[in-house]
Amino acid sequence: MRKIVSEPWFGLVxxxxxxxxxxxxxxxxxxxxxxxxxxxxGLIMTVAALGxxxxxxxxxxxxxxxxxxxxxxxxxxxxxxxxxFHGSYWGFVLSMLAGAAMSxxxxxxxxxxxxxxxxDYLGIATLGFVVIxxxxxxxxxxxxxxxxxxxxxxxxxxxxxxxVIFVVLVLTVIFVxxxxxxxxxxxxxxxxxxxxxxxAVGINTTLYKAIAFTIGGALAGLAGxxxxxxxxxxxxxxxxxxxxxxxxxxxxxxxxxSITGTLVASMAWVFILEGLRAIxxxxxxxxxxxxxxxxxxxxxxxxxxxxxxxxxxxFLAAKRPAQSRPAEVTKDAAIADH
Amino acid sequence: xxxxxxxxxNGLQLGLxxxxxALGYTMVYGIIKxxxxxxxxxxxxxxxLGYYGFAVYHLPFYLAVVIAMIGCAILGVTxxxxxxxxxxxxxxxxxxxxxxxxxxxxxxxxxxxFAFGPDYRTxxxxxxxxxxxxxxxxxxxxxxxxxxxxxxxxAFLQFLIYHTKVGKAMRAVSFxxxxxxxxxxxxxxxxxxxxxxxxxxxxxxxxxxAVAYPQIWPFMGIMPGLKAFTAAVLGxxxxxxxxxxxxxxxxxxxxxxxxxxxxxxxxxIAFSVLILVLLVRPAxxxxxxxPEKV
Numbered sequence: 001m002r003k004i005v006s007e008p009w010f011g012l013v014x015x016x017x018x019x020x021x022x023x024x025x026x027x028x029x030x031x032x033x034x035x036x037x038x039x040x041x042g043l044i045m046t047v048a049a050l051g052x053x054x055x056x057x058x059x060x061x062x063x064x065x066x067x068x069x070x071x072x073x074x075x076x077x078x079x080x081x082x083x084x085f086h087g088s089y090w091g092f093v094l095s096m097l098a099g100a101a102m103s104x105x106x107x108x109x110x111x112x113x114x115x116x117x118x119x120d121y122l123g124i125a126t127l128g129f130v131v132i133x134x135x136x137x138x139x140x141x142x143x144x145x146x147x148x149x150x151x152x153x154x155x156x157x158x159x160x161x162x163x164v165i166f167v168v169l170v171l172t173v174i175f176v177x178x179x180x181x182x183x184x185x186x187x188x189x190x191x192x193x194x195x196x197x198x199x200a201v202g203i204n205t206t207l208y209k210a211i212a213f214t215i216g217g218a219l220a221g222l223a224g225x226x227x228x229x230x231x232x233x234x235x236x237x238x239x240x241x242x243x244x245x246x247x248x249x250x251x252x253x254x255x256x257x258s259i260t261g262t263l264v265a266s267m268a269w270v271f272i273l274e275g276l277r278a279i280x281x282x283x284x285x286x287x288x289x290x291x292x293x294x295x296x297x298x299x300x301x302x303x304x305x306x307x308x309x310x311x312x313x314x315f316l317a318a319k320r321p322a323q324s325r326p327a328e329v330t331k332d333a334a335i336a337d338h
Numbered sequence: 339x340x341x342x343x344x345x346x347x348n349g350l351q352l353g354l355x356x357x358x359x360a361l362g363y364t365m366v367y368g369i370i371k372x373x374x375x376x377x378x379x380x381x382x383x384x385x386x387l388g389y390y391g392f393a394v395y396h397l398p399f400y401l402a403v404v405i406a407m408i409g410c411a412i413l414g415v416t417x418x419x420x421x422x423x424x425x426x427x428x429x430x431x432x433x434x435x436x437x438x439x440x441x442x443x444x445x446x447x448x449x450x451x452f453a454f455g456p457d458y459r460t461x462x463x464x465x466x467x468x469x470x471x472x473x474x475x476x477x478x479x480x481x482x483x484x485x486x487x488x489x490x491x492x493a494f495l496q497f498l499i500y501h502t503k504v505g506k507a508m509r510a511v512s513f514x515x516x517x518x519x520x521x522x523x524x525x526x527x528x529x530x531x532x533x534x535x536x537x538x539x540x541x542x543x544x545x546x547x548a549v550a551y552p553q554i555w556p557f558m559g560i561m562p563g564l565k566a567f568t569a570a571v572l573g574x575x576x577x578x579x580x581x582x583x584x585x586x587x588x589x590x591x592x593x594x595x596x597x598x599x600x601x602x603x604x605x606x607i608a609f610s611v612l613i614l615v616l617l618v619r620p621a622x623x624x625x626x627x628x629p630e631k632v
Contacts, residue, residue, distance in 0.1 A: 124567070128613050132606050135603065136606075289445070293446060301421070304425055
């Protein structure tokens with residue numbers, strides 16, 4: 001049994017099962033249009049959050065710049081799809097890729113100088129970048145009136161269906177899993193654990209930080225592109241620094257360095273946010289923000305390591321080598337510890 | 339030229355208020371390495387308490403400031419006790435997330451109708467405004483009061499940190515928790531005192547802000563909080579003179595950008611300066627870079 005669940009294809013079976021279940025729920029009307037918007041929002045959120053998990057959770061670079069790359073991707077893809085491709089389907093696919101590429105390129109260019117900073121300094125510098133990008137988006141109409149500036153961008157062809165978003169998410173999960181389990185992924189984790197030691201064993205730390213930052217930024221851009229093709233209004237205020245905290249919350253609540261955690265936490269996050277709106281009686285709706293804040297504080301105090309810690313679903317985790325004898329290893333380790 | 343001078347005076351007023359907020363960020367960071375994102379909202383609560391004091395209950399202005407400071411000191415100590423202390427030895431990021439949670443809590447709780455309410459409020463002036471013309475620039479008594487209050491509080495803080503036992507304990511704890519504990523210092527009490535002190539300063543800043551920029555609402559703390567934090571990082575976080583220097587620079591950058599370029603771009607210039615400064619001095623202007631290889 002253990003063997004089957006840890007096979008990668010088993011993950012695809014699970015994904016297919018979830019897809020079929022959700023699809024059935026839509027067809028039979030169990031899930032209405034409102035909740036389908038909520039679910040899609042959660043799926044898009046997950047794609048971006050996986051990018052941040054790669055940067056912060058796996059490589060240990062405290063980035064608060066995710067909203068900027070999300071916004072850059074959304075505007076790049078949205079504008080291309082609207083102005084250049086006029087709603088053609090392959091044009092839509094191309095603009096998604098262009099959005100991701102643009103975000104990846106900009107995060108690479110920003111990352112090269114800025115990744116020299118450490119922890120909180122890196123955080124505040126990337127947060128500054130979000131404020132800069134937000135202002136730029138507010139003023140897009142100065143050079144491109146069609147982008148709408150502070151009024152927001154409308155009229156992007158709405159071509160991202162649930163199916164597209166779901167497939168993109170599954171591909172993203174596979175992509176991130178394979179990176180994390182590769183040599184490069186091990187190098188990233190080494191950079192997180194101890195940069196000096198990683199350097200000493202010959203890992204090019206700057207290169208791996210830049211790679212993680214670029215891929216993470218590109219995933220945020222991809223998610224932004226999906227957002228632009230699923231929700232009819234793009235507004236600069238969607239990409240301000242408060243949005244950055246949403247991604248950070250999801251990654252930390254799920255558990256740093258856990259793909260499973262990010263998947264669980266981002267869906268839970270969207271459901272708590274929207275679910276409270278649906279569950280609370282009319283008189284208490286004002287309390288939504290307060291309850292959300294309390295849930296956040298209590299969860300963090302009870303599970304400081306995140307919901308999942310660094311536990312992975314078996315098919316997302318590395319396979320254990322067949323010959324190892326875990327019992328003895330643990331015993332030795334226990335002795336060495338004391 | 340007169341215009342430039344006038345903008346510098348206005349920038350000084352903003353910078354001095356930022357300094358009061360930035361000190362709280364920098365002291366808390368210095369002592370427990372936490373970016374206390376809720377600090378901007380404590381500033382907001384301070385502004386409201388001050389407003390209730392002098393505008394609703396018609397207390398004398400300075401009494402209202404003191405009451406706001408005491409109220410926020412209690413709030414700060416409570417926040418630390420409930421939200422940060424349980425996570426003292428957890429990964430640093432956990433406390434950062436609860437700080438974001440506390441920030442959201444204060445904002446949304448304050449917006450409830452029985453608390454401060456969700457609307458903007460206009461703050462009446464607690465004293466009649468006087469204008470002086472000095473060398474072609476206009477200086478108001480509000481600006482003078484802001485400057486005097488801030489300078490008095492800074493002097494008080496300087497005295498507290500370098501000439502009292504509590505101050506000595508704070509410096510010891512920020513240097514090394516464990517060693518401080520071995521010397522018989524009650525680390526938890528000192529951390530509480532730091533939160534109380536920082537929050538009281540933020541409350542004074544909030545009240546002055548409400549007088550100088552007379553419009554308040556529950557989400558007003560986000561931007562000044564972020565700016566003040568940025569100012570603290572600019573000066574070198576954990577460093578008290580650095581926080582004041584960073585705040586004064588921040589005030590000038592903002593007001594001069596708004597005055598000479600466009601108020602749309604003041605945040606862009608402010609953060610671009612931050613990023614550039616950090617690239618040259620990765621620990622801020624007055625911060626001490628560690629021995630780490632960069």
